Amino acid sequence: MTNLSCRACGKTNLKSLIDVGMTPLSNAMVPFARADEGEVSYPLHAFTCQDCFLVQLGEFQTPQAIFAEDYVYFSSFSTSWLEHAKRYAVDQTARFDLGPDAHISEVASNDGYLLRWFADAGQKVTGIEPADGCAEAARKVGVHTEQQFFGRKTARAVAASRGKADLMAANNVLAHVPDLDDFTGGFAEMLKPEGVVTFEFPHLLNMMRYNQFDTIYHEHFSYLALRPVMEVLAKNGLRVFDVQEWPTHGGSLRVFACHEGASHDEHSGVAEVLAAEEEYSLYDITTYETFGERVRGIKDGLLSFLIEARRKGETVAAYGAAAKGSTLLNYCGVGTEYVSYVVDRNPNKQNRFMPGIRIPTYGVEHMQADNPDHILILPWNLRDEIMAQLRHEGLTGDFVTAIPELTIVK
DSSP: OTTSOOTTTOOOOEEEEEEEEEEOOTTOOEEGGGTTSOOOOEEEEEEEETTTOOEEEOOOSOHHHHTOTTOOOOGGGOHHHHHHHHHHHHHHHHHTTOOTTOEEEEESOTTSTTHHHHHHTTOEEEEEOOOHHHHHHHHHTTOOEEOSOOSHHHHHHHHHHHOOEEEEEEESOGGGOSOHHHHHHHHHHHEEEEEEEEEEEEBHHHHHHTTOGGGOOTTOOEEBOHHHHHHHHHHTTEEEEEEEEEOGGGSEEEEEEEETTSOOOOOHHHHHHHHHHHHTTTTSGGGGTTHHHHHHHHHHHHHHHHHHHHHTTOOEEEEOOOHHHHHHHHHHTOOTTTOOOEEOSOGGGSSEEOTTTOOEEEOHHHHHHHOOSEEEESOGGGHHHHHHHHHHTTOOSEEEEOSSSOEEEO
16 A cells, blocks of 8 residues: 555655554454355555654455445444435525426435435435345335446436536545545536535544554455645535535535535535544544554453453454444454444344455344343444344443443443
């Protein structure tokens, strides 16, 4: 990676941030029937560009391989994320006066979790989603879906067949894109002259501040702050005119952009977020130099807890076969000797092994029958939602999260 160029600015001035080691793709869960088969691992090593401060991985596997037909992430299994999507539809319809003739499109539309709300209101929707299972699930809920990867070529084709868009959304996908220029250029091709695109992504500021190293996995090529995103968009004639901060995924930004010549006025959120990034010294390389040591402290804390629980004969199981959980468990070297199993509500993740560490994953009923002493919540960003669900379902064990530091809730 040190011999490669930054995918945002093209410079080669890259500095190591954290080396997690060799791990499989975080969502490449292994079916029980293939338990005897091996897995391919890749370096999981993040670097910081010392010129534009984009944090990034090398491209060791293509998006086509990552988002293949057996891709197992479906957005609609999180009730809080569904509510977030519904609120987005209501808010943007009102803010931009989107009537019944409006055309709304989402890139990486997954299972239709967001566009379904616009479709239910009678508006024209177009999802653009490469993964087979996700695209099929979206069509079943009435969301027209083009099964393609997005870039300039796709944007021109979709605009020709479906028309240009009044509103486009790109939620938690910008980080998944190795070619940022072609991807962002697609929005310039597909937006109407006064159209708006919104990008949501976990804010690098929070990853650094709260030690969220488990958001680093091969599917995430980049880790984003506002300034480098503005620079990438500007190269394709797109202007950021507003930014909102949201608590989703441990703290995210929603960035509003339009064509450079569009009439949308700039809002105060842009300056406020840029100021917060400057205040944290996010554009000072010394800020990144202690990150690795803080991450090693998280590993020490989790392992100490698990070892002590094992010595006491207490049982530990995990909830949520999330990609961030794969990074955490593989980095810490935690296998079934410490965490007996993982449960997940998504049936596409059940009866499989977590990649690398090979912890089996079942449905939630497995945990309900077992009622372990400790429940390690891997998607810590949904901790409150998960704790409420599991308490309602009769689970009595302690809840444990490892990030930003080991926390136990009785």
